[in-house]
Amino acid sequence: MLYLGSHDKSNKDAEPNELQVAGKPLSVQGGNDWQARFLELADTAKDPRLQRYYQAGIDAGITNPDLKLSEAPLLSIDFETTGFDPQKHGIVSIGSMPFNLKRIFNQHAKQWLAKPRRALNSESIVIHGITHSQLEAAPDLIEILDEVLEAIAGHILVVHYRGIERPFLDVALRERIGEGIQFPVIDTMQLEARMHRAKPLSLWQRMRGKKQPSIRLADSRARYGLPWYHPHDAVTDALATAELLQAQIAHHYSTDTTLADVWC
Amino acid sequence: MEAEHIEILEFIKRFPPFNELPAEELERLAQAAEVGYFKAGSDILEYNQTITDLHVIRSGVVEVFRHTGDLHNRLSDGGFFGEAGLLRTGKVRFPVTAIEDTLIYFIPGAQFNRLYDEYEAFADAVEIEDRERLNRAVASREGANDLMTVPISNLLTRVPICISEQATIREAAEKMTSEEVSSLLIVPHVKVPHENANEEPATDNFEVDAPIGIITDKDLRKRVLAVGLSDQTPVREVMSTELVFVQHNQHVFEAMLIMLRRNLHHLPVLKKNQTVGILSLSDVVRHESKSSLFVVSSIFRQNSIEELATLVEDVQASFVRMVAEDANSRMIGSSMAVIGRSFKQRLLELGEEKFGPPPVPYCFLALGSMARDEQSIVTDQDNAMVLDDSFDPELHDEYFRQLAQFVSDGLDACGYTYCTGYIMATNPMWRQPLKVWQKYFSDWIDEPTPESLLHASIFFDLDGVWGKTEYANILNKLIQRRAQRSNRFLACMARNALNRTPPLGFFKDFVMEKDGKHNNSINTKRRGTAPVADLIRVHALAIGSLQRNSFARLEDITEAGILPPGRGPDLRDALELISMVRIRHQALALQQGEKPDNNVAPSDLSDFERKNLKDAFQILSSAQRFMRFRYPNG
Numbered sequence: 035m036l037y038l039g040s041h042d043k044s045n046k047d048a049e050p051n052e053l054q055v056a057g058k059p060l061s062v063q064g065g066n067d068w069q070a071r072f073l074e075l076a077d078t079a080k081d082p083r084l085q086r087y088y089q090a091g092i093d094a095g096i097t098n099p100d101l102k103l104s105e106a107p108l109l110s111i112d113f114e115t116t117g118f119d120p121q122k123h124g125i126v127s128i129g130s131m132p133f134n135l136k137r138i139f140n141q142h143a144k145q146w147l148a149k150p151r152r153a154l155n156s157e158s159i160v161i162h163g164i165t166h167s168q169l170e171a172a173p174d175l176i177e178i179l180d181e182v183l184e185a186i187a188g189h190i191l192v193v194h195y196r197g198i199e200r201p202f203l204d205v206a207l208r209e210r211i212g213e214g215i216q217f218p219v220i221d222t223m224q225l226e227a228r229m230h231r232a233k234p235l236s237l238w239q240r241m242r243g244k245k246q247p248s249i250r251l252a253d254s255r256a257r258y259g260l261p262w263y264h265p266h267d268a269v270t271d272a273l274a275t276a277e278l279l280q281a282q283i284a285h286h287y288s289t290d291t292t293l294a295d296v297w298c
Numbered sequence: 299m300e301a302e303h304i305e306i307l308e309f310i311k312r313f314p315p316f317n318e319l320p321a322e323e324l325e326r327l328a329q330a331a332e333v334g335y336f337k338a339g340s341d342i343l344e345y346n347q348t349i350t351d352l353h354v355i356r357s358g359v360v361e362v363f364r365h366t367g368d369l370h371n372r373l374s375d376g377g378f379f380g381e382a383g384l385l386r387t388g389k390v391r392f393p394v395t396a397i398e399d400t401l402i403y404f405i406p407g408a409q410f411n412r413l414y415d416e417y418e419a420f421a422d423a424v425e426i427e428d429r430e431r432l433n434r435a436v437a438s439r440e441g442a443n444d445l446m447t448v449p450i451s452n453l454l455t456r457v458p459i460c461i462s463e464q465a466t467i468r469e470a471a472e473k474m475t476s477e478e479v480s481s482l483l484i485v486p487h488v489k490v491p492h493e494n495a496n497e498e499p500a501t502d503n504f505e506v507d508a509p510i511g512i513i514t515d516k517d518l519r520k521r522v523l524a525v526g527l528s529d530q531t532p533v534r535e536v537m538s539t540e541l542v543f544v545q546h547n548q549h550v551f552e553a554m555l556i557m558l559r560r561n562l563h564h565l566p567v568l569k570k571n572q573t574v575g576i577l578s579l580s581d582v583v584r585h586e587s588k589s590s591l592f593v594v595s596s597i598f599r600q601n602s603i604e605e606l607a608t609l610v611e612d613v614q615a616s617f618v619r620m621v622a623e624d625a626n627s628r629m630i631g632s633s634m635a636v637i638g639r640s641f642k643q644r645l646l647e648l649g650e651e652k653f654g655p656p657p658v659p660y661c662f663l664a665l666g667s668m669a670r671d672e673q674s675i676v677t678d679q680d681n682a683m684v685l686d687d688s689f690d691p692e693l694h695d696e697y698f699r700q701l702a703q704f705v706s707d708g709l710d711a712c713g714y715t716y717c718t719g720y721i722m723a724t725n726p727m728w729r730q731p732l733k734v735w736q737k738y739f740s741d742w743i744d745e746p747t748p749e750s751l752l753h754a755s756i757f758f759d760l761d762g763v764w765g766k767t768e769y770a771n772i773l774n775k776l777i778q779r780r781a782q783r784s785n786r787f788l789a790c791m792a793r794n795a796l797n798r799t800p801p802l803g804f805f806k807d808f809v810m811e812k813d814g815k816h817n818n819s820i821n822t823k824r825r826g827t828a829p830v831a832d833l834i835r836v837h838a839l840a841i842g843s844l845q846r847n848s849f850a851r852l853e854d855i856t857e858a859g860i861l862p863p864g865r866g867p868d869l870r871d872a873l874e875l876i877s878m879v880r881i882r883h884q885a886l887a888l889q890q891g892e893k894p895d896n897n898v899a900p901s902d903l904s905d906f907e908r909k910n911l912k913d914a915f916q917i918l919s920s921a922q923r924f925m926r927f928r929y930p931n932g
Contacts, residue, residue: 129301137404138333143301259399260335261357269301273333277401280335 066297068097068218081211083180087187091217094188099294103283104135106293108220109189110279112271113199114164116150120205124150126169129268130185133276135283144185145269147172151209164267176210186217194251194275196221196298218297222278225296226254229286254278258285303328306403309356313376314905315423316354323413332404336396343394349383351404358400362392369812371912372397372805381424384410450553450567451546453582454575458566460485461533463510467522468529470513481564481576483509484537509573511537514564543568544577551629554582558594558636592616597640602648603704606641607711613637614888617675621885627672627877628849634673638714639664639763642681645708646764649701657694658686661762661769662705665721669761670831671847672877674823675884676894679706679714680721680756682728684769689731698729719753732769736776743780746790755794758835759846774844781839788840792929795832796922800825800915804908807901822883823896826876826918830869833921836929837861848873862924869921872914879903879911 069092076088095101110131117123128146132139147164149172175182193199196219204214226249235244247253251274252262258281263274283291307328310316316324332351336342342360343349355377362371362379370392373379382391384407414421460483461470470482486508513533521527521536542560544553546569553565563579593612600606616637620630646662665680667673683698702723710716723729730738742754758777762770781787801809801820808816820826831848838851841858845851849870856866883902884894900908 133333136334140303140306140328140332141330143303145301258335259338259358260401263305266304267302269303270305273305277333277335281337281399284335284337284340 066099066218066294068297069099071216072097075216080213083183084207084211084213084215087183087215090187096188096190096293097218099292099297101293102289103287103291103293103296104289106134107189108133108135108192108276108279109186110192110272110276111186111199112193112268112275113202114268115198115202116152118198120201122152123202124148124152125175125202125206126150126172127164127268128182129270129272130182131269131272131276132189133280135280138273138276138280140273143269143272144181145267146178146182148175148178149173174210175206179207179210190220190293190297191217192220192222192275192279194221194254194271194278195223218293220279220296221298222254222275222282223249223251224298225279225282225286229282251275251278255281258282303331306331306333309376310354310403313354313378315378315420318417318419318423319413323417327405327409327413330406330409332406334402334404336400336402338396338399340396341393342396342400342402343380343390343392345390345393347390348388349380349390350407351380352378352384352407352410353380353394354378354403354405356401356403358396358402359398360394360400361397362394364392369802369814370916371803372810372814374806381410385414385424449547450544450550450577451569451574453550453577454546454567456575458483458509458573458576460509461513462487463532463534463537465533466530467518467527467533467536470533471518471529474515474518479576480578480580481512481514482533483566483573483576484511484513484533485509509541509566511539512541512564512566512576513537516563541566543573545569546574550582551625553577555632555636557582593637594640597637597644600644603645603708603711606644606708610713613713614675618885618888621882627874627881628847630881631667631670631672631674631877632847634675634677635664635668635671638668638673638677639761641709641712641714642705642763645705646701648708649704652704653697653700656701656765657697658688659766660685660689660698661766662723662764663770664761664763666756666759667831669759669846672827672831674881675713675888676823676896677714678717679709680717681705681709681723682721682757682760683723683730684735684762684766684773685729685731686766687731687733695726695729699724699726702729719756721753721756732772735769735773739773739776740780743777743784743787746784746787748790748793751787751790751794755791755832755835758791758839761846777839778842778844782842788836789929791836791839792925795829795836796926798824798829798832799922800829800918803912803915804900804903807899809900819897819899821896822876822880822898826915827873827880829922830873830876830918833918833925834869834873836925865921865924868917872917872921875910875914876918879907 072088072092076085076092079085079088091097094107096106110133112129113125114127115123115125125148127148129143130145131143147168149169151174191199200217200219204216208214230247230249235246247257251271255274255278256262258278260274260277260281263270265271287295303325307324310327310331311319311324316327319327331354333356336358338358342353355373355375357375359372359374360377360379361369362373364370371379379392379394380390383389388407414424459473459477459479461473463484464487465473474480474482511534513536517536517538522529522531527536540562542556542562542565544556544565544567546567556565557563557579565577566573567575567577593609593616596609596612597606600609613634617630617634620633625633642662642664650656661684663669663682663684665682667677668680683702685694685698689695706716706722706724716722721728738757742751742757758781760770760773762768799812801817802812803810805816808818809820810816834848834851834855837855837860838845841855841860843851843854843858845854852866852870852873855861861869879898880896883898884896886902887894903911
């Protein structure tokens with residue numbers, strides 16, 4: 035996840051729980067019963083693209099909570115946005131990277147630029163290789179929606195911090211086709227928090243100046259011996275996230291881990 | 299939109315073999331790469347599994363094993379593996395385990411094979427097969443070496459000028475003048491058949507074959523003018539009959555060595571048994587003013603230890619120049635040995651002037667690397683004296699003790715430091731009559747123990763450099779005759795030859811040992827050239843080779859067929875490579891005004907040198923394994 039904006043660059047990797055505005059997790063009926071939800075949504079969705087999306091998910095088995103993670107088709111996804119609030123900010127680029135627990139299929143990576151409907155700050159923006167004029171020339175998300183939905187269909191999406199991609203896509207679709215989208219995600223940041231923030235720090239630890247370990251993408255990766263990647267673009271972050279999930283599972287989870295153990 | 303793969307692209311282009319590829323291929327590779335994470339301790343490749351990708355280490359550390367379980371290599375960021383399987387059987391030959399958390403970029407095998415075929419530089423940089431790559435490295439170096447590749451025939455500008463043995467000295471001198479040559483070949487007088495008229499002058503050119511002698515302008519000076527001989531004397535009476543021939547296709551360097559060794563300035567050159575020319579020292583000098591020649595000649599012009607010591611810088615300069623001119627190790631080793639031998643000879647000459655002629659005949663021996671013609675610039679003096687059996691210690695030892703001390707001090711002054719093992723003629727033990735030396739060798743060979751032979755291997759490389767050199771020949775013959783019959787002796791020598799082993803290879807800027815430990819540098823002599831020479835010596839003794847140079851011994855060994863096919867040439871390449879790394883390291887130190895030594899730090903080696911050196915170590919290792927197998931009871 036990257037925040038693209040004209041603000042202080044150091045803010046872009048800020049930890050989400052420090053953010054003023056963050057996308058709220060979806061409040062869904064039935065908790066994590068994605069199987070039932072997809073069946074229902076495949077039925078109730080009005081847009082044929084969404085109908086196809088849900089049906090593909092059911093067919094691929096990615097709503098089955100007992101599906102082993104090692105057998106699940108995964109797709110890490112990263113959005114660059116103009117801010118953190120899906121109601122106020124827009125998507126400017128999408129990177130996706132299909133993978134499984136053994137291999138990351140870099141050759142099938144995809145990247146899209148999109149022109150956000152909400153105006154960018156007037157200041158010139160050249161962050162992560164995307165220029166203002168490139169964005170001016172980019173299509174509206176609606177024009178690439180087919181491709182994006184086709185790419186993500188049939189995959190469990192993997193993100194680092196679930197507060198961006200799912201709510202932003204949901205809001206963007208509501209604005210454009212009048213209905214939103216729902217899907218399970220695996221959040222590598224949340225998995226990292228489970229490991230490192232299971233207990234709050236004691237008073238003693240806080241007095242000693244001890245801080246919670248950082249669960250930002252780069253810091254999390256470093257804990258697993260993964261190299262530092264320059265945050266070039268959404269695809270690089272999608273790659274970085276996919277690698278992190280492989281590492282987390284290799285270190286902390288058994289081969290029997292199911293989707294139910296890790297999705298949200 | 300097509301995604302870019304900046305991280306992968308930027309990474310792979312920094313490392314061989316990918317750094318040999320054009321930008322568009324790199325982009326294609328970055329696009330095609332897959333990625334996978336391996337936790338520390340997990341297997342990445344298992345023996346004999348199907349392999350479909352070249353594995354490039356993005357981060358982490360892996361260990362590569364032989365399928366016997368021996369550690370074969372350790373690799374980190376930028377290292378790659380799996381190429382052997384991809385290029386050959388499609389099966390994993392060397393299993394690989396992650397020893398740190400490791401991220402791998404997988405390059406599809408089809409892409410890899412295509413690049414391997416299309417880009418020579420890429421293929422060269424890829425570890426296909428240890429041996430082949432090493433071979434190429436040695437070959438490409440030799441290609442650049444003029445002296446080694448230029449045959450003698452290239453230096454011949456004219457047919458030899460001959461004269462009949464019956465011609466007078468005056469006629470010979472006139473002919474040399476008119477032909478502008480410094481030597482004439484002397485051919486037998488031919489009875490001219492009657493019908494061809496008997497006024498045919500005897501001095502005319504004959505069909506050139508079977509010369510019986512040679513006369514040079516030096517001979518005219520020394521054997522005619524200096525002694526007041528009549529110019530009407532037949533040349534037959536002043537010619538040199540010691541003709542040393544070279545073949546037209548031998549290298550200039552070999553001819554040069556023969557001239558140095560035999561103190562000859564003219565060598566008749568044969569082609570299909572016909573004399574096609576005469577190679578003179580001045581031809582060689584003109585061709586390549588190899589400074590070692592001039593150093594040798596100036597050694598014999600110095601009249602004291604102090605004067606000899608002033609040549610140290612010239613010796614070093616000639617060493618550096620040979621390295622700069624890309625001479626190979628055999629050539630440099632021989633040249634340095636010739637120089638060292640010349641110092642000894644001149645010192646003995648001076649010593650005999652100082653202390654008078656020797657009371658009984660003796661032979662001064664060079665031992666070890668000098669005897670093998672494998673001397674480097676960093677060397678100590680290993681020498682000994684073989685005295686005539688009429689030697690009486692009471693009467694004669696004081697003379698030889700003084701002489702030995704004089705030579706030893708002189709050598710030390712000239713940069714050949716005293717032998718720490720005290721293997722010098724100054725040691726009474728190594729200043730003994732021939733019969734004692736014969737007993738030494740008989741005891742070593744017939745009653746061997748690894749301990750008694752531990753420091754004795756140096757004596758099995760011996761060369762007479764002064765005096766009664768036939769004593770050295772007698773000892774060498776004794777060794778040749780006896781050693782090959784004594785399996786116990788060979789086994790003990792073999793065991794000692796395995797005492798020093800090469801390291802496994804390099805890891806980051808460290809030398810990696812078989813037990814996984816790291817060192818900051820490697821002693822290229824102790825861990826490289828010396829164990830190779832030791833190993834070759836054992837095989838040479840076993841087959842009764844009379845050669846002393848390791849390369850020459852190896853030729854005999856290969857011919858004898860006692861090594862598995864291909865191993866002889868491998869070992870030769872390995873020795874050449876390690877020797878040259880050592881030699882270049884020493885030349886560099888000299889150029890930088892530092893004291894040369896044998897310790898090479900991995901950070902001083904290029905990627906290319908490291909890879910090749912690692913291969914050379916592996917060849918040595920496997921040759922040692924073979925020796926252990928051949929002499930299991932050592």
